[in-house]
Amino acid sequence: xxxxxxxxxxxxxxxxxxxxxxxxxxxxxxxxxxxxxxxxxxxxxxxxxxxxxxxxxxxxxxxxxxxxxxxxxxxxxxxxxxxxxxxxxxxxxxxxxxxxxxxxxxxxxxxxxxxxxxxxxxxxxxxxxxxxxxxxxxxxxxxxxxxxxxxxxxxxxxxxxxxxxxxxxxxxxxxxxxxxxxxxxxxxxxxxxxx
Numbered sequence: 001x002x003x004x005x006x007x008x009x010x011x012x013x014x015x016x017x018x019x020x021x022x023x024x025x026x027x028x029x030x031x032x033x034x035x036x037x038x039x040x041x042x043x044x045x046x047x048x049x050x051x052x053x054x055x056x057x058x059x060x061x062x063x064x065x066x067x068x069x070x071x072x073x074x075x076x077x078x079x080x081x082x083x084x085x086x087x088x089x090x091x092x093x094x095x096x097x098x099x100x101x102x103x104x105x106x107x108x109x110x111x112x113x114x115x116x117x118x119x120x121x122x123x124x125x126x127x128x129x130x131x132x133x134x135x136x137x138x139x140x141x142x143x144x145x146x147x148x149x150x151x152x153x154x155x156x157x158x159x160x161x162x163x164x165x166x167x168x169x170x171x172x173x174x175x176x177x178x179x180x181x182x183x184x185x186x187x188x189x190x191x192x193x194x195x
Contacts (some may be wrong), residue, residue, distance in 0.1 A: 026055035093185075120137075130186075141179075169184050170182065
């Protein structure tokens with residue numbers, strides 16, 4: 001697989017964003033190394049996915065991340081059309097899905113037996129433009145007393161980086177029984193399976 005200068009610059013830009021965030025948030029060295037390793041893995045899975053140049057299957061990105069975090073089938077429901085993300089969208093979406101899954105393992109639906117995650121996507125029309133709307137919704141989560149309700153890298157990625165780099169928008173909200181994340185990106189970053 002060939003990597004263009006533009007693709008290499010784009011991936012390096014994502015890593016710079018990661019490094020900037022980690023440098024300004026005082027995490028201990030071991031924890032920082034684990035977070036960085038997981039985030040690099042998420043980007044790598046998207047970049048090295050089969051047919052990366054033709055687009056990366058969104059359902060595969062979601063399933064790979066959930067299975068990597070040892071999620072059981074009864075813990076999640078996935079629904080959405082078969083589609084592929086552009087390489088640029090796949091890099092950022094894989095990172096966002098990684099952040100959501102990691103937090104679900106630590107504090108949310110993947111660490112509690114009766115909690116669930118509903119992951120869905122569809123094409124929506126807003127202001128006469130088509131957009132892909134992706135939603136991650138956790139339910140049945142008991143928020144532990146020690147769980148951080150801070151706005152860390154996942155928040156920064158969803159609400160700011162995706163908006164800046166994909167001309168999209170995102171929202172990450174803490175609910176009484178879990179987390180809701182919605183991301184919308186222009187449909188130009190999406191390829192349908194048949195075309």
